[in-house]
Amino acid sequence: MFSPEHQAFEESVATLARREFHDGYLARATSDDMCWPELAQLGRHGLLGLSLPEDAGGQGADPVTVGIACEQMAKADFNLSYLIFATVLAQGVLTGLPEPVARPIVRAVTAGEQLLALALTEPRGGSDASATSVRARPVPGGYLLSGEKTSVTLGMHAAHAIVVATCDPDAGSRGTRRLLVALDDPTVTRQRIADPGFRPLSRAGLTFDDTFVPAEHEIAGTGSGLAALLADFDLTRTLLGLMVVGAARRAMEATIEWVRDREAFGSPIARFQGVSFNLAEHDTQLEAARWLCYRTLGLRAAGLPHTREAAMCKWWAPRVAVQAINDCIVLHGHVGWSTEMPLQQLLLDVSGVQIGDGTPQIQKLVIARQLIGRRYVG
Template structure:
């Protein structure tokens, strides 16, 4: 084995280090201080979305002619983590732009490319309509029906918990053509949401407020044949194939948000005094921060391990599931302990810590609950014949 190589294993290479520094500088300088104001309104942050587009942080994995950077999964993880360290909701916009790649793979260029260019420029948003009121984690139980008619399909039924649903111009919608066939009977459709047969209803949520979470009701909505997305098998299987990436990126987002809380708390405990000295000198304070520093660092590199496997074309479903159940739990606990270490000041809604906790807590559920992730891991560890 050779030693002293320029880019040894298990650390970022020079390009990734430079990219991390540049995104961190951008996010800290332009987005950090405005997080709380944006996070506590229902107004979509279109100006900031356009700024992300100008800096090439939307649809990063796409080719340059579509507004992307041909970026590998590790670079996309870096972008999600570092933007989340400044503004968690803006990081979700970076994350959500990953849907553009599904359009390129599954739709005709004349339909996909103009929309994708708008997405990467920050002019439009697309959403994923997968969850249903009675579905939750059982994504195979799709009840939104797609009836084939001349020239296309008619969609009927309701999707719920559609993040970005109030602001998106289109939704990639999973519907079934044969309810008895389970996931094999599902299809994906690119549905323009300005159709008069579609109604939207927003949820009053404590977090994700500028992003919105919506229910979409399709009332015999016509979708042309060329708006069916036809790659990668059935509609559901194509969505599930992306979960290994999205679950890992979400893990890095919550870690970035927790790091913001840790950063603020380190500054606070150096300045706050009790019993005649800074409270950083008490082990009840410093040990708590040391524990979270350790756990967040371990979870962070588990996420980059999963992205490294993806970059190498190797299986990483198990690792992605680990990232998705463990990182949100660590982040929620870290932010909560940071609130406690701030004392009565941390309880105030005038500081960002409470809002960080509300925003991050939602990702304990989105993209699959902890129970689902543990089931995925157990199937790999013990065998599906034993755990179901």
């Protein structure tokens, strides 16, 4: 159960999200324009960088609070919830870079003036993060970065990207580094990827042509750059689970209203068990997925292991959400097929989360390694 403070925060974010952002979702979601005014509004309401300390523009919030913000915003606008989610990256910048470098960037992010992106995936390898080929060659004063990243969410709009690169390809994960790269550098080329969802956020390919990265822009962390990044996945995978649940709840609420009003054979279609039982099943599964996510965040807040649970959230919650939204479309009949309603766009936006931050196959491998043992499952 939530604490009284969590309950009050949930109510305040839900009220704000519905009042300010709910009705504009479809117009924003079907536009390729970044929603800068709404991002600034999120910053003014203190919803960006929630877990950061107050002197850095955050609220010092615990993981459960961050999850609440992501879930409740996703009920109104899935893409805006992603903008809240993406500010989790600012924590690594704040703790891993010298203060004079980090503070101005983090402040701009929490104010909704700039965006941070993560550049991890490469054209020839998605799930195998240890096989990165983007090269960071040490030179006096820093590194020269060369190579290509792809599937970088926010890549067309971000001011900086955290780029995972290798200093020694033969060293595997031990050779990786995390570098904060300014994307307005003339040696960086951006190319937008055409997607059906995440449209205002953008997804891009980034090419680095001997891009100079100062040594003070290397993000420090425990172990290799990749090890520190993988530790963050336990949080981001769980937050994504809550975001898709929130989006599916929006579809469910619209469908419940629809089946009460829509009549067939002389009565509301809600009277037919083929309709009501379907919604009851999705309600059960969404509620179970939701509390799995919050349990995982509770483990994180308590400093307890939660990698297995985070992987469960990441493979299962998106599947549950996609199925629920798809059935909501079907229950709307021919109206649900129309792009004049938000249901189709919700499905497109949420479906991409099945892939980002690790596919279902990768999540099941993570679970199996902890459940059975790595030496048995590889």
